[in-house]
Amino acid sequence: ATFDFTGKRAVVTGAGKGIGHDLVLALHACGAHVHAVSRTRADLDALRAELAEAGDARLTTFAADLGNAEEVRAALEAAGDIDLLVNNAAVALNGPLLEMSVESWDATMAVNLRACFVATQVAGKSMRDRGVKGSIVNVSSQASLVATPEHAAYCASKAGLDMLTKMSALELGPYGIRCNAVNPTVVLTAMGRANWSDPAKAGRMLSKIPLGRFAEVDDVVRPILFLLSGECGMVTGSLLPIEGGFTST
Ligand code: NDP
Numbered sequence: 001a002t003f004d005f006t007g008k009r010a011v012v013t014g015a016g017k018g019i020g021h022d023l024v025l026a027l028h029a030c031g032a033h034v035h036a037v038s039r040t041r042a043d044l045d046a047l048r049a050e051l052a053e054a055g056d057a058r059l060t061t062f063a064a065d066l067g068n069a070e071e072v073r074a075a076l077e078a079a080g081d082i083d084l085l086v087n088n089a090a091v092a093l094n095g096p097l098l099e100m101s102v103e104s105w106d107a108t109m110a111v112n113l114r115a116c117f118v119a120t121q122v123a124g125k126s127m128r129d130r131g132v133k134g135s136i137v138n139v140s141s142q143a144s145l146v147a148t149p150e151h152a153a154y155c156a157s158k159a160g161l162d163m164l165t166k167m168s169a170l171e172l173g174p175y176g177i178r179c180n181a182v183n184p185t186v187v188l189t190a191m192g193r194a195n196w197s198d199p200a201k202a203g204r205m206l207s208k209i210p211l212g213r214f215a216e217v218d219d220v221v222r223p224i225l226f227l228l229s230g231e232c233g234m235v236t237g238s239l240l241p242i243e244g245g246f247t248s249t
Contacts, residue, residue: 026221037076092151100153185243210244
């Protein structure tokens with residue numbers, strides 16, 4: 001752990017699995033109190049069990065469906081005084097644009113975009129009212145920058161999240177609050193590994209990544225820690241690609 005978040009309270013959404021799960025462990029290892037929000041209670045209980053071994057757990061959990069704006073608000077308000085926020089939860093409901101249902105579109109926007117807006121409001125007000133120069137990181141995707149087959153709602157939601165990031169930087173900047181996004185390529189979470197195990201599919205994507213590999217979870221977690229930290233106090237409104245050069249080609 002090279003970053004020091006001692007005394008800081010960090011909220012991580014989508015903390016149950018994948019990037020969010022590992023981010024909670026990393027923030028905790030850096031001294032933060034983490035408020036972990038996710039949908040499945042069992043995942044949050046598992047996280048608590050993992051951290052219990054570390055003694056002082058510095059962990060609170062909140063099970064919520066972030067597709068519901070009121071639940072987002074309740075989950076964030078339960079965190080108390082927020083210093084750091086990572087909007088990480090998202091869903092990928094994919095299919096051909098011409099066949100996608102309005103329900104899938106709406107569900108995608110509710111979790112991937114609206115929840116980030118509501119969470120930013122609650123966290124931003126908490127920071128502003130306490131005079132805290134906090135930091136927010138939105139977990140976007142390379143799919144916000146490059147159209148990806150059968151990901152219409154997902155790509156549109158992440159493009160919206162990129163602009164929410166810039167708007168947050170614009171309107172919260174006067175309070176010293178920074179907001180940035182990370183835009184990863186395929187990340188080899190458990191699900192990522194399963195989805196990209198077909199060599200034909202993986203090969204096509206890998207051929208467009210100059211570094212020739214997909215991202216490991218840690219490749220995403222560490223830049224998020226960096227953006228949350230005071231090490232980049234002049235960085236706000238930025239979209240940080242974590243894609244091995246994919247969007248440069
Ligand atoms: P996972 O699917 O592994 O984990 C997502 C987490 O978010 C789960 O804990 C899930 O809980 C939670 N979540 C999803 N919907 C809701 C909801 N409605 N309410 C509360 N919690 C919810 O995702 P990743 O770790 O792969 O992705 C994390 C972020 O990284 C996302 O924003 C994703 O778009 C982005 N990303 C991922 C890439 C990848 O290849 N993996 C590539 C680029 C970006 P539950 O399982 O209980 O629903």
